[in-house]
Amino acid sequence: MAGHASTLTYVAAHRARRSIEDPRWLRWLLISIALGFVGLFLVVPLAAVFVEALRKGLDAYFAAFADPDAQAAITLTLIAAGIAVPANLVFGLAAAWAIAKFEFPGKSVLTTLIDLPFAVSPVISGLVYVLLFGAQGWFGPWLMEHDIRIIFAVPGIVLATVFVTFPFVARELIPLMQAQGKDEELAALTLGASGWQTFRRVTLPNIKWALFYGVILCNARAMGEFGAVSVVSGHIRGETNTIPLHVEILYNEYQTQAAFAVASLLTLLALLTLVLKSVIEWRHARSVAAASASTTRQFATK
């Protein structure tokens, strides 16, 4: 019966579609404007990165990565993302479990607070850690006494990265897990599964694509973050420069080709992220439906 009804709806929709088609000139005009806009603002900058990177040939391109400072920057970026992504993944799972499966007062406030880092300018995300751990900060004197460096050192970079990528995983999981409810988990528990087994065998398979989706977006941001990291880094070559900061230094020193070569690495990462994201959206539309719809919201204010 349901099938019959949906066929009817489909036929009706199809017929309606035909009567509301746009005139040819309008289609042509709108497609031209849209493609022109995308071309001008997205495709041309993308092309510029690779053209500039390869301007002096492949040898010069690869030479940019042989530079020890570049390699140190790549290592530091991998370290920062390697800490920030798992940390925010664990937080995302915990927060989503508590928010989606239970009722408690202040839940909507908590959900809003998770979004907070998106509303904060990256520069301010870095600044607040300087206020805490910098020489003049709250914990500054104590840290100096114990010879611990956070600002202008790797821990500061990791903290700033954690801050700016904080909401990604949680924001993907919360709407999806809320939509899924807790009936399946309750059933598993009733049948004798332990809490951990329930999570691993019931919850995790239900959320794995949204989780993966959140992780790749979180990772892209972690590796590409510039403003927040710039404030806490101190720009010490070979020590506290991440890939984006290394790009900035090369660019400001008029080593344009090398800057774009290193930047092309981040651009490839961005393109890979977009491909994975699209594949997940097309293949697993249902399981990430809630998540993908909230993507825009997630990025609302980087």
Added chain:
Amino acid sequence: MNSPATPTTSPLPLSHRAPPPGLRPAGRTHVLPGFGLTLGFALFYLSLIILLPLTAAFVKTSGMSWDGFWSAVSSTRVLASYRITFGASFLAALFNVPMGVILAWVLVRYEFPGRKIVDALVDLPFALPTAVAGIALTSIYAKTGWFGQYLEPLGIKVAYAPAGIWVALTFIGLPFVVRMVQPVLEELEPEIEEASATLGATRIQTIARVVLPGLYPAILAGFAMAFARAIGEYGSVVFISGNMPLKTEITPLLIITKLEQYDYAGATALAVVMLVVSFALLLAIQLMQRWFARSTRT
């Protein structure tokens, strides 16, 4: 998925797979384990990473005298930076409104080669590091760049001028209106448009009077998000703007400049102003989305 904007308040209708009533443990509310552990950890982590540092900014400012605070956030240079930041952000978000609506319309309603690629590309500004966007745009619009070499002889200076800030912020804000409008267009009932056509409206009239009004909440939310995102933007702008005080210096850059001059109080005072504006916008966006969810649910 009829309410993309408020996934937290409106569960999606896709999983109503309730088990038979017999399986439901009656009368027990908190049988799922891990509530204390997960909520405790989430609150602890949130406080440590987000709340404590943000509090530091407000506490630091509360140590300033009112006059000191006021002069820090209202000097000529600072006021000029607000004008540039908010002005360029507003114009960029505004430009993204018609462009975003057209792009969403084309992606939802038309079939053309490369549609899926364009759809995926729309998210590029989210995925591409801002510094990369900054140097790429600068190279295009600089005097010798692909576009710059034709624009500068015409007297149009983009790189190292306010127009460059607008270009960077337009890039950064590009996905918001598209991604807000797209799901609403997908959900739109074709019958309404058909009725309008049957009643004698031309196609243009139908679009202007029937389709567009239904998109207003989504457009407004997308605009607000693009604007909020733009005012805090730093990475893409610093390369293309030229960073001239009073002319092309944005507020986030001014915060960094003050920090580099060890003017922590001044930097923090500016940060607090920006935070208050951002939080107000966040609140406005959330209220808008609630309204938006209500208006699309029916």
